[in-house]
Amino acid sequence: MRILLVEDDENLAKALAAVLSKHNYLVDVATDGEIVWEMIHFIAYDLVLLDVNLPRLDGIMLCRCLRDHNQQVPIMLMIGRDSGTDKLMGLESGADDYLVKPFDIQELLARIRVLSRRSSEQVTPVFICGNIRLNPQMREVSYQGRVIPFSRKEYLLIELFLRHPHRVFSRTDIVDHLWPFDNLPTEDTVKSHIRRIRRKLSKVGAEDLIETLYGHGYRINPTFLKQPSANPILPADQAEELNEVIEQVWQNIRMSVLEQVTQLEQGVIFLQGGILDTNSLQVAEQTAHKLAGTVGNCGFEPASHIARAIESLLQHQPFPLIMIDSLAQLIKTLRFQLEQSPSYSVELNHDSHLEVSSRPFSDLKTVQVLAIDDDRNILSLLQQILAAQGVQVTTLDNPAHIWEILESVCLDLLILDINMPEMDGLSLCRSIRGMPEWNWLPILMLTVQADRQIIQQVFSCGADDYLAKPIVPDELVTRVLNRVRRSQNIRRTAVK
Helix, strand or coil: CEEEEECCCHHHHHHHHHHHHHCCCEEEEECCHHHHHHHCCCCCCCEEEEECCCCCCCHHHHHHHHHHCCCCCCEEEEECCCCHHHHHHHHHCCCCEEEECCCCHHHHHHHHHHHHHHHHHCCCCCEEECCEEEECCCCEEEECCEEECCCHHHHHHHHHHHHCCCCCECHHHHHHHHCCHHHCCCHHHHHHHHHHHHHHHHHHCCCCCEEEECCCEEEECHHHCCCCCCCCCCCHHHHHHHHHHHHHHHHHHHHHHHHHHHHHHHHHHHHHCCCCCHHHHHHHHHHHHHHHHHHHHCCCHHHHHHHHHHHHHHCCCCCCHHHHHHHHHHHHHHHHHHCCCCCCCCCCCCCCCCCCCCCCCCCCCCCEEEEECCCHHHHHHHHHHHHCCCCEEEEECCHHHHHHHHHHCCCCEEEEECCCCCCCHHHHHHHHHCCCCCCCCCEEEEECCCCHHHHHHHHHCCCCEEEECCCCHHHHHHHHHHHHHHHHHHHHHHCC
């Protein structure tokens, strides 16, 4: 696997290159975006590891330019700060994934393996230029559905041009790409091939496909190139809608959440009386776990951290009596926080220079997502956020029924919670990856804890990515959008 590492910090670049090389990756290093633009048109990379903050041409703009010019190489961004704006702009620019510096090397390697696995599952893309269509699997070129009979070398010439539609090839370049060193042709041979190709294209009305730049070489005529579509982002009006959705969700579940807090308060009373058994402690721990994810999604981030602390305390077995007072105080503070007004975290996007799409999934067929979580409040939130973007979401709070849904619904993506009482998400993910009919399905894992051990488990089980609770709605939408688009493109190409 050949990786292009783009990093202007020389020390970091050397360190990453050394680590990747030890793991049998072939690594080329570039220090700025303009150099990358040249390298990526000459070398077929399997992955671009791209720093966001680069001189001359920053990583996000470079990523957007590559996608606009139909460069589909997997791209992983390295972001210098944990900024939600940088993350979203990176994903919206067409990146497949990102890591926030400083990052754990094991997570980097795990994410590379995921992208590598997904890339290897992709079939060779079909190249389209105007009404010209080239299918590398069939080794076939057609114009308006009519197959054109090219010889092997003529076909390879057209494929070379269509794979690099913005590059000018001199006759020497063409020879270097298409002929072995022990059987080099003359430049007149190249000219002869070009003439025959043009003659055959002329018969179907595409005689101007290959353009001559005198003194330089040949290229695809720019008038044949499709205009790139804008990368959608989440605009301000959608962010406002998401806030409204979250507010409505909170109003719907508020009483249920406060009842869960009451259960924790009753548990403390039993603890103080010394009559709370191990099973009851486990139920209380699960309640705190659910609260941590739910309330954070509804604008109560401090309350989410408190619920995590409560969950952590309850995990001690046997439960130390000295912690009862601390637990009681935490639960009291939790209730106080939840009785305040929520503070929604979806920020409006006012970047006027960015392309905006009012429905980010509008270029896709109907999107089908299955979300599995034993917390129905989380399922309700996921469903409302994604449904607002036109996504059809099936929810399931009992993972045992997943196989029935997989058989009956044509899914594009699966969202799994890690911690579920009957069947944990990690085991379920491993099972799906072991089944040929489903191992292609993109999987996002939901987790309250995103420490190193959990992240390693997520990628080891075969998941594509994870989302940390509390869920950021616009990040959820963007991540689902990217995964679904890539998955549908793979499947669409496979049946062509």
